Amino acid sequence: MTSTSPIRIERSYPAPAERVWELWTTAEGIQRWWAPDGFTVRVDELDLRPGGTLAYTMIATAPEQVEFMKSAGLPLETPSRKTFTEVTPVSRLCYTSLVDFVPGVEPYEALTEVELRPTAEGVEVTMTMEPLHDAVWTERLVQGRGNELDNLAKVLGES
Template identity: 70%
Template sequence: MVDRTRIEHDYPATAQTIWELWTTAAGIEKWWAPDGFTVRVDRLDLRPGGELVYTMTATAPEQIEFMRSAGMPLSTESRKTFTEVDGPRRLAYTSLADFIPGVEPYEFLTTVELEPTDTGVRVVMTVDAMHDDVWTQRLIQGRQNELANLAAVVADR
């Protein structure tokens, strides 16, 4: 199993723009959810020790079927606790994985770094592995999809 995975994506935007999309309720709700899901931010306290609490809901038929076949509800509340907030350069948070049937709840770390480039900003996301390779690959695919969704939001601005 991989311990940490690094995912990178370049955006033709300023670090401040990406930071705002990543750290405000309005920004998060535009791109955070993987395809076939929506996100509603319920609480956002952007400081070390503060929490992001949001509800993710499956909305597309394929995702609804996956959630049902996995014995999971269509809407799940998720919690992230910020461990670092250094805008607009670095953000780190733990995610609580308490939604997986048959698996004891646990936390895993995500670190996001915004690095200026000649054409905008590079987002470097580093994520901890989850409890097994299947869920780790789902996490990586989901995060890659989210970063692509963020790119679409940036392109529309």
């Protein structure tokens, strides 16, 4: 790994913490915003408890993402698995992600912690992530998560 310092992304949303929690912890909610632009997500399994699993498939759908995935030697559909380590309703969600999709890299787990703090205007969300195995993949992670959080804002705006 190039850095061991956690990466933090913060967003504020003009919505109740309960609504953000629902979008983050239900199959219907996750499928609406979880994927970065140009991808969709299909939730295959969701067992929301410590030790439980979120299994989903990320599918490249936009032509530029399809082309990128092909040129990088990556599949158009990528199954992913997360294991919940902490579930504190409406305030904290922690999970490890199995990173087993990088060609030539042994699978490993990376921790993500999500905190929701109600404010007078809505909710503040802080996502703290362990960096991935190198700077390129860590930057992809940061860009993807930032884009997903922007998509969450769009979904909340539709509500």
